[in-house]
Amino acid sequence: MGKNLFKLCFVVALLASAVSISYAGTTNLTGSTVLGGGTFSPSNKVNINANSTSVNYAAEAKHSSGDRIMGTNNTDPKMYWTTSSVGATATSPSGATTSYSSWTSL
Numbered sequence: 061m062g063k064n065l066f067k068l069c070f071v072v073a074l075l076a077s078a079v080s081i082s083y084a085g086t087t088n089l090t091g092s093t094v095l096g097g098g099t100f101s102p103s104n105k106v107n108i109n110a111n112s113t114s115v116n117y118a119a120e121a122k123h124s125s126g127d128r129i130m131g132t133n134n135t136d137p138k139m140y141w142t143t144s145s146v147g148a149t150a151t152s153p154s155g156a157t158t159s160y161s162s163w164t165s166l
Contacts, residue, residue, distance in 0.1 A: 087109070087110045087111075087112070088107065088108075088109050088152070089102055089107065089108040089109070089110070102121070103123070105123055105124040105125060106121060106122070106123050106124075107121065107122060107124075107149045107150050108120070108121040108150065109121075109149075109150050109151060109152040109153065110152075110153065111152055111153040111154070111155055111156045111158065112156050113156045116133070116134055116135070116156035116157050117133060117134050117156055118131070118132070118133040118134075118153035118155065118156055118157065118158035118160075119131065119132055119133070119153065120150040120151060120152070120153055121150050122144060122148065122149055122150035124146075124147055124148075124149065125146060125147075126146065127143055127144060127145065127146050128141045128142065128143060128144065129141065129142050129143075129144045129148075129150050129151075130150075130166075131153070131158070131160040131163060132160065133153075133156075133157065133158060133159070133160065135157070136159070136160065136161070138160075138165050138166065139165075139166045140160035140161075140163035140164060140165055140166065141163060141164050141166060142163045142164065
């Protein structure tokens with residue numbers, strides 16, 4: 061249940077971040093941001109980084125006490141993960157079309 065809940069929250073956060081970053085550029089979502097009239101904020105100790113254009117996005121998220129970075133983009137319906145050190149934060153994807161196919165699929 062916890063793993064599925066995390067996946068659901070991650071997907072919702074990514075979709076929300078895609079709406080808030082519909083302009084080209086990178087975004088680090090560690091604090092609150094306004095989305096569609098409401099306020100979104102990632103969970104405590106979770107950071108989400110996204111890179112977007114007007115039509116594409118890639119996003120990565122990580123909890124500071126975990127050892128996995130989760131990644132996804134708008135062209136692939138899967139979520140992927142790779143290992144990282146505990147305490148590290150998610151890096152910003154290299155581009156809005158970053159592929160995660162070399163990572164492990166969930």
